[in-house]
Amino acid sequence: MQANRMVIIGATSAIATELGRIYATKRWEIYLLARSPEKLKILEDDLKARGAVATHSRCFDFAHRGNYQGIVDWASQGGCIDLLLIAHGVLGDQKASEESNELALQDFEVNFLSYMCLLNSFSKNMESKKKGTIAVISSVAGDRGRQSNYFYGTAKGAITIFCEGLRNRLFKSNVHVLTVKPGFVKTPMTAHIKQGPLFVEPHKIAEDISRAVERKKNQVYTPWFWWIIMTIIKMIPEPILKRLKL
Amino acid sequence: MSANTHYLSWGRAHRFEHKPHKLAWRDSIELSNLSEPMLVQGLGRSYGDCCLNGSGTLLLSKELDHMIAFNPDTGILDCEAGVSLDSVLKLIVPHAYFLPVSPGTKYVSVGGAIANDVHGKNHHVAGTFGKHVLGLKLLRSNGELLTCSADENQDLFAASIGGMGLTGLIVSAKIKLKKALPVIDQEIIKFNSLSELQEIENASQSRYEYTVSWIDTLASGKQFGRGLYFRGNHCEHIKKSPQDYLHSNPKLQVFFDAPSFVLSEFSIKLFNSVLFHKQRQEKKLETVPYDPFFYPLDAVKSWNRLYGKQGLYQYQFVVPCDSLDFMGDILKFLQKSHQASFLTVLKKFGSITSPGLMSFPKEGWTLALDFPNRGTATLKVLSDLDRMVSDLKGRLYSAKDGHMPASMYQSSYPKLEDFSKLVDPKFSSNFWRRVNASK
Ligand SMILES: Cc1cc2nc3c(=O)[nH]c(=O)nc-3n(C[C@H](O)[C@H](O)[C@H](O)COP(=O)(O)OP(=O)(O)OC[C@H]3O[C@@H](n4cnc5c(N)ncnc54)[C@H](O)[C@@H]3O)c2cc1C
Ligand SMILES: NC(=O)c1ccc[n+]([C@@H]2O[C@H](COP(=O)([O-])OP(=O)(O)OC[C@H]3O[C@@H](n4cnc5c(N)ncnc54)[C@H](OP(=O)(O)O)[C@@H]3O)[C@@H](O)[C@H]2O)c1
Numbered sequence: 001m002q003a004n005r006m007v008i009i010g011a012t013s014a015i016a017t018e019l020g021r022i023y024a025t026k027r028w029e030i031y032l033l034a035r036s037p038e039k040l041k042i043l044e045d046d047l048k049a050r051g052a053v054a055t056h057s058r059c060f061d062f063a064h065r066g067n068y069q070g071i072v073d074w075a076s077q078g079g080c081i082d083l084l085l086i087a088h089g090v091l092g093d094q095k096a097s098e099e100s101n102e103l104a105l106q107d108f109e110v111n112f113l114s115y116m117c118l119l120n121s122f123s124k125n126m127e128s129k130k131k132g133t134i135a136v137i138s139s140v141a142g143d144r145g146r147q148s149n150y151f152y153g154t155a156k157g158a159i160t161i162f163c164e165g166l167r168n169r170l171f172k173s174n175v176h177v178l179t180v181k182p183g184f185v186k187t188p189m190t191a192h193i194k195q196g197p198l199f200v201e202p203h204k205i206a207e208d209i210s211r212a213v214e215r216k217k218n219q220v221y222t223p224w225f226w227w228i229i230m231t232i233i234k235m236i237p238e239p240i241l242k243r244l245k246l
Numbered sequence: 247m248s249a250n251t252h253y254l255s256w257g258r259a260h261r262f263e264h265k266p267h268k269l270a271w272r273d274s275i276e277l278s279n280l281s282e283p284m285l286v287q288g289l290g291r292s293y294g295d296c297c298l299n300g301s302g303t304l305l306l307s308k309e310l311d312h313m314i315a316f317n318p319d320t321g322i323l324d325c326e327a328g329v330s331l332d333s334v335l336k337l338i339v340p341h342a343y344f345l346p347v348s349p350g351t352k353y354v355s356v357g358g359a360i361a362n363d364v365h366g367k368n369h370h371v372a373g374t375f376g377k378h379v380l381g382l383k384l385l386r387s388n389g390e391l392l393t394c395s396a397d398e399n400q401d402l403f404a405a406s407i408g409g410m411g412l413t414g415l416i417v418s419a420k421i422k423l424k425k426a427l428p429v430i431d432q433e434i435i436k437f438n439s440l441s442e443l444q445e446i447e448n449a450s451q452s453r454y455e456y457t458v459s460w461i462d463t464l465a466s467g468k469q470f471g472r473g474l475y476f477r478g479n480h481c482e483h484i485k486k487s488p489q490d491y492l493h494s495n496p497k498l499q500v501f502f503d504a505p506s507f508v509l510s511e512f513s514i515k516l517f518n519s520v521l522f523h524k525q526r527q528e529k530k531l532e533t534v535p536y537d538p539f540f541y542p543l544d545a546v547k548s549w550n551r552l553y554g555k556q557g558l559y560q561y562q563f564v565v566p567c568d569s570l571d572f573m574g575d576i577l578k579f580l581q582k583s584h585q586a587s588f589l590t591v592l593k594k595f596g597s598i599t600s601p602g603l604m605s606f607p608k609e610g611w612t613l614a615l616d617f618p619n620r621g622t623a624t625l626k627v628l629s630d631l632d633r634m635v636s637d638l639k640g641r642l643y644s645a646k647d648g649h650m651p652a653s654m655y656q657s658s659y660p661k662l663e664d665f666s667k668l669v670d671p672k673f674s675s676n677f678w679r680r681v682n683a684s685k
Pocket of ligand 2: 010011012013014015016034035036039062063064087088089090110137138139140181182184185186187188189202
């Protein structure tokens with residue numbers, strides 16, 4: 001029997017690493033894509049030691065547009081994709097983006113445009129195979145714009161909306177789309193920020209994602225309490241919100 | 247907003263500002279541009295200050311947690327030093343392997359287990375953790391990455407096992423695992439005096455792989471020296487597959503620092519009494535999964551916060567004695583001092599020597615005590631104990647220690663001079679500065 005196949009885009013992310021480990025333990029075959037060959041080698045060894053039946057890796061830097069279809073062809077050769085995770089991203093410097101369109105565009109390329117192109121290409125493949133789950137990492141930051149990080153938030157919000165549409169389209173083809181909205185996670189992305197009690201370990205996020213994949217959820221807030229926090233924040237009327245220091 | 251800079255150890259009685267530096271990908275670690283002195287912190291399960299380096303750089307190894315290779319045929323695991331024993335167990339238990347040596351918590355890193363050369367309930371048959379390390383990769387502050395083993399860079403290999411993190415950064419290690427099922431045939435035997443304990447001990451050493459006892463330090467009069475003796479062996483057969491006995495993550499957690507009455511002399515007395523009487527029979531036989539047998543404390547996350555904001559001091563010593571005669575004096579002293587110890591563990595070490603230069607265990611009895619930190623009163627008790635231990639030619643364990651005077655350290659570790667020559671010139675710790683103070 002052929003092993004289940006998982007494809008991880010942004011494989012070196014702390015959250016993605018933990019999710020990969022969960023599926024390695026389940027003895028899946030794992031395709032890894034990231035921008036650093038050295039890190040990919042370390043990850044491949046890790047996942048194989050933990051039980052992955054096979055691993056494959058490929059490099060790609062999303063700062064530059066490229067051959068997205070090539071990624072899909074590579075990741076789907078000789079089989080079909082059971083789970084696709086897209087996880088890469090940069091937190092970006094809000095203030096610097098306010099000063100420079102170039103910088104804002106650069107981050108938007110990584111945080112949204114690459115997602116759009118990848119999803120566009122992968123979805124055609126998975127639609128034709130009529131199976132599989134696409135898990136995409138958005139963020140609670142995409143639920144509402146805030147002065148402290150709306151460049152990042154815009155990209156995440158765009159991912160959320162794009163996934164909604166894609167889910168709607170792929171429903172009839174039996175391909176499931178999961179939008180993941182993490183809160184604060186202790187990862188390299190947030191290492192420079194003072195970490196309060198709401199910060200959780202990346203394995204916690206990964207466990208929630210794998211459970212949501214199993215249960216075919218459309219969207220998951222992780223940890224779960226962010227659902228409450230964001231429900232309240234989404235209810236704050238704009239005339240009030242605009243006066244808050246967020 | 248800037249990143250957290252406050253780090254403490256498990257005892258929570260020592261806390262300092264640090265310059266934290268996260269390690270993650272083993273190929274790209276650069277130590278040369280970091281400010282000295284530096285030190286690695288693993289999972290911070292050491293009670294005292296051997297994992298702290300106040301004002302200095304603290305290299306955090308938690309994300310240096312990749313497996314490198316695991317061969318289920320040979321039982322050899324190669325992994326990065328930040329990998330926790332918890333993760334190791336999750337990987338190896340389904341293959342019917344077990345840790346060759348395991349401390350009382352699985353939330354320690356492989357690097358920490360090597361650097362303190364930890365011991366377990368099977369010291370009398372397996373020696374220390376370091377005995378099962380086939381080799382390690384050591385990164386020195388000058389950028390040299392050295393492979394160390396019994397055949398290569400032998401001196402740094404011996405210095406790094408039990409080297410308290412002072413020889414440099416252990417990047418990865420190869421460990422020989424043990425083929426064993428994850429279930430233990432356990433016996434718990436009540437003893438009512440130290441002489442009863444001695445008898446049980448003599449009868450158990452050769453027949454049981456795991457032996458340890460818990461002692462009620464507050465019981466007096468007729469009950470003086472009472473406690474429970476735990477012994478066990480791995481089962482030979484199990485009903486389900488090894489995978490089914492895998493531990494899960496803790497479900498309970500202490501979220502705040504408890505007020506001091508939680509662990510008062512009174513509450514500890516009550517707890518001890520309940521623990522002793524909970525078991526009605528003199529001897530109880532049970533088959534239990536490895537998790538509650540080896541790691542009962544892991545069931546509650548952050549249990550150390552029960553000791554309140556002031557934290558606690560652990561005190562573990564070994565004395566090269568075959569008989570338990572010394573224990574009577576220790577118990578009497580503890581009762582007189584009114585410093586109650588909550589989790590008091592007694593164990594007989596065997597004669598297997600460690601490859602490590604500074605390894606703590608030696609043949610004899612080891613006793614681990616813990617004291618809620620009550621400031622100078624507690625420190626006074628510790629220094630009285632120091633005197634008793636020194637008179638018995640004993641020594642203290644770096645992983646637990648947070649107070650030992652330099653003179654005691656220097657006189658009780660005979661290989662200190664050889665070791666000091668191998669210390670990385672840019673590595674240091676609060677512990678190391680303290681025990682070298684008068685040099
Ligand atoms: C509940 C509990 C029970 C325990 N039971 C036992 C027991 O039964 N037997 C026993 O022996 N110990 C026991 N201990 C102590 C514990 O096993 C040791 O303190 C162990 O070293 C902790 O590992 P750590 O990863 O938390 O390391 P830390 O406490 O973070 O560090 C310990 C030392 O290791 C060094 N170090 C860590 N990683 C590296 C690295 N990669 N390279 C170089 N140096 C490194 C540090 O610099 C430091 O000197 C227990 C502790 C607790 C909390
Ligand atoms: N951490 C949080 O609090 C949080 C909260 C909500 C959502 N998220 C989202 O979760 C996802 C995973 O992030 P993380 O928290 O796990 O952080 P992380 O470990 O820092 O991961 C970020 C990943 O993005 C990759 N990346 C960045 N720029 C890239 C580029 N130009 N091309 C290719 N890859 C690039 C990085 O690759 P390198 O390893 O090569 O640098 C890294 O693998 C991200 O989408 C993030 O926005 C995080």
